[in-house]
Amino acid sequence: MPELPEVQTIVTGLRPRLLGRPISDVRLLRRDIFHPPDLELPTLLAGRRIADVSRRGKKIIITLDNAQRFYIHLGMTGRLTLEASETPLLPHTHLILSLQPNQELRFRDPRRFGGIWWISGDCQADTNLGPEALDLKPADLSARLSKTRRAIKSALLDQSLIAGLGNIYADEALFAAGIHPTKRADRITRDQAAVLTRAIKQVLKRAIRHNGSTLRDYRDADGNSGDFQRLHRVYDRKGRPCHNCRTPIQRIVLTGRSTHFCPACQPRSAARR
DNA sequence: GTCCATGTTCTTTA
């Protein structure tokens, strides 16, 4: 569920409230969400202070006062919330970090596609990750897209090509750029790549300003919903009129993912005259 | 019961 804007919203909310605080107790309620399995997360965290909270792609990176780091990936249904200790635990809470005097950082994830990874050696925060979507250079995007024959939509979801986009924002960015989702990635022109670069950044920045999109599961660190779903142009709008031209939005399935677009505003081939 | 879901990784296919 959480893509770059949702993860950024969580990080922005947590950082000022976590910096410098000591972790007084650690409860790992499900061991199998922590990797690698041979390390003892409670031992690694006990008594440490939080030195930084940051983001890389869709990963939330926590740095400790001894410079050791781990990251949390929220998968589809993960939540990372800062709550009063007396707040009842929701089901599927897998990790609790106690922060004095009476708060807890809680990781909850019903589907368990998410998890927590200790960073060291072969597990780095940016292993197999492309450049940050917000830092993308048009020439870089163009060069990367030229190496694959996949549909552009599928390419945008590949985190090793660009880090941060997911199913919502890939669809929204392609609409903003006027590009059909099934267009072959290696047939995107340099001009189109420049337009797409701008569209990606614009969509992501707007979504961050609106605290992300809540369709079903996403909540920020305080349990609040995002707002950007109200501004979606195509995602989850099958059959509803395009905001530009009133043509009904289409939904197709592309490499297993639902894909939404306006058949008029995103023509299969660029209009020529 | 069925289908669908904001993600990633492993397996199979072409």
Place this chain on the structure above:
DNA sequence: CTAAAGAACATGGA
């Protein structure tokens, strides 16, 4: 061999 499609993972809601 490799790129890309498909299946799998696990849970819950419509």
